[in-house]
Amino acid sequence: MPSDVLLSVRDLRIAFDGIEVVRGLSFDVRPREALAIVGESGAGKSLTARALLGMLPRGATTSGAIEPDLSAHRGRRISLVPQDALSALSPVHPVGDQLAAAVRSVARVSRKEAGARAVAALDRVGIPDAARKARAYPHEYSGGMRQRAVIAMATINEPDVVVADEPTTALDEERRDQVLTVLAEQREAVGAALVLVTHDMDVVRDHADRVLVMYAGRLTELGPADEVLARPRAPYTAGLLASLPQHA
Numbered sequence: 582m583p584s585d586v587l588l589s590v591r592d593l594r595i596a597f598d599g600i601e602v603v604r605g606l607s608f609d610v611r612p613r614e615a616l617a618i619v620g621e622s623g624a625g626k627s628l629t630a631r632a633l634l635g636m637l638p639r640g641a642t643t644s645g646a647i648e649p650d651l652s653a654h655r656g657r658r659i660s661l662v663p664q665d666a667l668s669a670l671s672p673v674h675p676v677g678d679q680l681a682a683a684v685r686s687v688a689r690v691s692r693k694e695a696g697a698r699a700v701a702a703l704d705r706v707g708i709p710d711a712a713r714k715a716r717a718y719p720h721e722y723s724g725g726m727r728q729r730a731v732i733a734m735a736t737i738n739e740p741d742v743v744v745a746d747e748p749t750t751a752l753d754e755e756r757r758d759q760v761l762t763v764l765a766e767q768r769e770a771v772g773a774a775l776v777l778v779t780h781d782m783d784v785v786r787d788h789a790d791r792v793l794v795m796y797a798g799r800l801t802e803l804g805p806a807d808e809v810l811a812r813p814r815a816p817y818t819a820g821l822l823a824s825l826p827q828h829a
Contacts, residue, residue: 617789677715
């Protein structure tokens with residue numbers, strides 16, 4: 582694999598009960614880049630992201646190749662920032678304990694050291710009084726703070742790739758921008774690439790280096806984000822942009 586390719590996807594197909602929902606998708610993820618995957622609901626973008634993680638729903642059948650296969654190293658070389666932070670965190674364990682467990686799952690360190698890393702990670706994502714908040718439970722966090730906590734968990738082990746699946750859907754615009762800025766800062770700090778699933782073209786414009794546009798399970802356009810947004814080549818991409826308020 583070329584040195585400028587971190588992850589290579591070739592002819593990825595995902596089907597349920599014999600019906601293909603992702604159809605022959607091929608693309609690369611480059612080191613340290615932010616690649617956005619966009620498209621309408623049902624386009625297959627979240628399934629594509631989940632395939633990278635080895636987290637497809639039961640009943641899915643796949644073919645094609647994803648190289649290297651990082652799914653066996655989930656939490657270490659590849660990690661997830663999910664859409665719903667509340668359901669991603671255990672309600673019965675303090676947030677700091679959950680981050681410490683993530684550390685100890687990949688590193689032989691003491692509980693004390695793992696706890697210290699957890700507090701430091703919460704502090705890095707901008708959670709105030711991190712030592713105290715590490716002892717708090719997820720329901721005691723605001724929505725924006727929970728999303729920051731899952732970003733801390735996704736980056737605490739310095740992965741090669743962070744997959745973020747609609748990570749700001751439940752947040753208002755101000756909190757969305759804050760959380761995405763934190764995500765960008767943290768993945769850049771650890772040197773990770775970002776695969777960002779979103780339907781929001783403002784997010785693509787502000788936070789993506791390249792964009793992959795999907796329609797009905799197929800790739801319709803792939804290129805630098807600024808070029809695709811300014812001069813879309815595919816009619817579907819142009820229509821998608823024209824449907825947005827700022828383009829209407």
